[in-house]
Amino acid sequence: MDRKRDYYEDVALFSSGWEIFWFGALLAGLAVFPFVAKNYYVYMANYMAIHVLVALGLNLLTGYTGQISLGHAGFFAVGAYGTVTLMSAAGAPFLVALPVSAAVAALLGFLLGLPALRLEGPYLSIATLGFGITVTKVIGKLEIFGGRQGMHAPDLVLGPWTLSTDRDLYFLIVTITVLFALAARNIMKTRVGRAFRAVREAEVAAGAMGVNVSQVKTVAFALSAFYTGVGGGLFAFVLRFIEPELFDLMMSILFLAMVVVGGLGSIMGSITGAILISWLNLTLRNILEIPYFGDWLKELSHSFFSITGVSNIQFIVYGLIMVGIMVFEPLGIYGFWLRTKKYWKTWPF
């Protein structure tokens, strides 16, 4: 948006004092939040923070590098199952298990990135979609991962502390999320990030300017899978119980929806999109308990629809949001914000 005067201004993590101020305010707010909020809201914040991680990862791939993925639930499952299995079966400490399983996810991402080098559009989407479904199937069939019954997450011991409540987990999860968000922002300001964007805009042109296209694409896949794997590892502890059915195609679609709704190719966009969609995800499950609206919906379901299927309204809502965003504001919430900012900058004129 604003004019840059030299290279260092372009790569600086924060471009102005105001940004540092707002970031500090956000950190302070996040630190105070668990002491003032009710337990359920802390759980909700954990849930959102994990989805922010995933959305950041997916945005690095889909938004910045332009490679569509419909299989991120697969990486998410690898992170979750890897962490839990390493901790409960191999007795590894959490601080080893999480990076190791995220690294496994990254390795899988790298491997998936190899066929992706030659694929685009529908071909890439079917390949990633197949990957996601396959991972879930394989995990569901292997006894070491608890098969169909699923697995309970072990106690999370971190040095001298045992993190048992949502509030304890909150500090771990939010710290990791903030660090990873900063890292993503920083990556996008470096040579690697510029290479990602160059590949998205024009692959051939990027190659001609000296960007190693195959390296960039596989790195983007691996990095994205790493973020998602970390998210998955933490997700197991938030839910305390994981089963293969959780990580289905619908989950991959929702991840994609977060990125798209927030804004393709923007860090703030992934954060807001993830928060919005995961909030909807938690709220729409008990849609009938919303005051007034719930009663009206009950009436409507009784007379025209069925009361047993009422939870499926969440799909209608997600679908409407996705279609609406794509039709009216292709850049998502972030695009809306940009337009608002621009409008008010020159306001009375």
Next chain:
Amino acid sequence: MLDFIQSLVNGIAAGSAYALMGLALTLIYKTSEVVNFAQGEMALVSVFMTYLVLDTYGFPFYLAFPAALVFSFLLGMAMEFFVLRRAKNHTVLSMIIITIGMEMILLGFVSWKFGADPKTMPFPLTPYDAFIVGNIFITKLETLTLFCALFLMAALFSFLRFSRFGLAMKAVQQNPTVARLMGIRVKRVLLFTWGASSLTGCVAGLLISPIVMQPYMMWDPMLKGFSAAVLGGMTSLPGAVTGAYLVGVIENIFGSYVSIEFKSVVAFAIIVLVLCIKPSGLFARHHVKKV
């Protein structure tokens, strides 16, 4: 040997349903380069409307089925007219997201209306009526599906190849702007394509409905049909059908000889392998986009 032939037959039977979905997807991709993830759910809506008409209002089949086909044609046209046409930028990603969004809306409405419990479609053929040739079972429904798939493939193929409208569709695919300059009503062509594709999907849905009928019934055929279309190159109708039979046969043979558990995912593994060697599928020429 008998087992082998039986799984071959089962594979061809499964492949027919995939072929119909694959045809529907290919038809849309061929003219507008949109991957229609809502294909399965468009068929789902038509199938459940048919169910409603048959079961609740008690209409006879010979009225309900043609009505379903007309309904699905209109539904496809409505999708194009009200949603796809309104999209601001026509990139591959945004089109995929719009169709996924439409899929979720349709799925949400159907499962809100009908709940998740399975229904029985009052279809004139049950899935148990079968011919027994030697010791091999071939159900009548499978035979019907096979003929429908082959008939629709032949009909669509010759329509695209030999009619003026088919030529117009090809022109629209190759370059919409130039097609418009040549006097082709591009929007009308797209409208018709969506209708025809939805109709093909509806045929698939109606033929699947006696076997399984619940809101998620079209997911598997849709994904397999998509794999089949990709295998066939996404732009070739015979390619999609061949791909569908390949997927069906391979997955059934894999299921009976290697592992029944991974039967449903082997298709995707094949796809990834094939795409590694031929990135645009078996029946399409790979062309790199110019800068």
